[in-house]
Structure formats: structure tokens, C-alpha cells
Amino acid sequence: AAKSAGRNAYCFFKPEMNARVAERVTLESRLRKAIAEGRLLLHYQPQYELASGRMVGVEALVRWQDPIEGLISPARFIPLAEETGLIKPLGEWVLNEACRQAVAWQGAGLPPFIVAVNLSAVQLADPEIVAIVRQALADSGLPAARLELEITESMLLADAERAIAVLEDFRAMGVKLAIDDFGTGYSSFSYLKRLPLDKLKVDQSFVSDLTVDANNAAIVEAIIAVAGKLGLRVIAEGAETAEQVEMLRRFGCDEVQGYYFSRPLPPAEIAGAQQRGTPD
Ligand code: C2E
Ligand code: MG
Ligand code: MG
């Protein structure tokens, strides 16, 4: 045992790995500290209903405000947070903060809209997750129907039966459910029908070259058509141009979230983002 541990230790500290490992360890301890010291914040990206041009929801997107590096993107620390288990306290903070903010907007006189929160696979697998969500709603006073949880197709693969049971608990509570990055995973339409879903979010990769790639256009059109037949709302992620938005409108897409209408915004700027685009 000592011998194999020695060999592993040798492997672990190969010179070329050293820097990477050290960087990760540093990042992990800095993230731990940032969570404890309250240096995470949420930006919110508006979601617009195409038919009315109204902002009907926002997605909460976490950022890390580092005194030296500035705003650090979630792509850099969410995977690390998932590997280290830090995603649990981080995710619980996001949930509580998003619910609190939603109630604060309402208190400031904004019309009601949905707040969407991303859940990671680690959170969905947490036996406490239903209680954590229920507590966030109770503490904030946010009506359950104003909270939407975003999960990805791959999160349903590992232990599908358990995942479905959790989704059904959320549904029973009145919380909304969306499949994020739809089309990049492995769910089949027949499987989707069995899930208690409200919304599909068409992945950005299909939307970004919608107007130049006929195959992607066909895929997006088909997703929108099937979702409609299944009674699900469809939102397209990552629309950046008027041409993309026009095509999505033509396909009958319900909502759009993308830079064309708005980047993710600090909470104070959401009041000024209530209406965009031209109603048909
Ligand atoms: P996502 O949930 O798919 O969020 C959409 C991402 O696309 C956001 O990146 C958003 O800023 C970006 N985006 C939106 N519209 C456009 C557009 O028109 N063009 C381009 N190029 N990008 C656009 P962001 O904020 O960097 O977040 C990246 C990912 O990090 C999210 O992808 C989500 O998977 C994860 N994430 C963010 N916040 C959280 C969180 O609180 N918890 C968990 N578990 N994951 C989070
Ligand atoms: Mg998302
Ligand atoms: Mg997405």
C-alpha cells in the first residue's frame, strides 16, 4: 500500500502538473473565502416574450467579485465548485439571494416576473435539495410559481428515477422547471413527455448560426414545433442579431434571452429593461 501510495504521490507531483494543481488549490481556497466573505454576486439576464415584447423573466447568473482580478465568470469556478462540493453552499446562496431579490423588485413596484436559477447536478443529487428550495421560498416570501429551476438533460441520466421524483416534488410545490442547453444532451422527446417540465431552453450553439446554417435552423424549428405540441414553452438562448430574432419569431418561439435584447444586468438595471422589441 505504501509503495502504491508512493507511486501515486510521484505521479501527482510530476513537474508539468505541479503548476496546474497549485493553481487549482489556490483557486479553491480563494473561492471558499469569497463565499464566506460574501464576494459573490448575481447578475440577471432578461427574458422577453416575443409576442408582447415584455420582460417575463430573468435568469440569475453568478459572478465572483475578486479584489485583484475583478469580475470572474462562472465558467471558471462553477466546475471547480462542483468538484470540491463548494457548489452546495454556493448554490444555496444563489437560490436565497435570487428569491430575496425577486421580492425586493416586487416591493419596488416592478410587475411580477419569473426568476430562473441554475441547479447543478451535485445540487439535484443532494437529498436536502427539496427542503433547501422550500426554505428559500419560505424565508423570502416568494410565491413558488415565480421561481424557475434550470436543469440540464445530462443531470437526468445518472439516476433518472430519483431525479424524476425530485422534479415531481418541485412541481408539487408549484416551482417551474426548465431544461437548459436543450439539444446538446441525450434526452429523447418521448422521455421529455414524462418529465414535469414547463420550458425548454434551446441551446445557444443552435441559435448562434441560425441564419447561416440550414441544419441548425431545421433543428431549432423542429424543437419549437415539438415543444409546442407537448405544451412546453420555448426560449432561445444567445440570440445576438435582429435576423436571428426574426427567424425565431417566424418559427413560433415564445421567448428570447440574448445579447440582442440585453446582457446580464446588475439588479438595479432590471427596472429599465421591462420592455424591448416590437410587439407583432
Ligand atoms: P447558462 O445557464 O446556459 O447561461 C447562459 C450563459 O450564456 C450566460 O453566461 C450568459 O451570459 C450567456 N449569454 C446569454 N446571452 C448570450 C448571447 O447573446 N451571446 C453570448 N455569447 N452569450 C450569451 P455566464 O453568465 O457566463 O454563465 C455561464 C454558465 O455558468 C451558465 O450557462 C450556467 O451553466 C453556469 N452558471 C451561472 N450561474 C450559475 C449558478 O448560479 N449556478 C450554477 N450551478 N451554474 C451557474
Ligand atoms: Mg441557465
Ligand atoms: Mg443555457
Ligand code: MG
Ligand atoms: Mg450554456
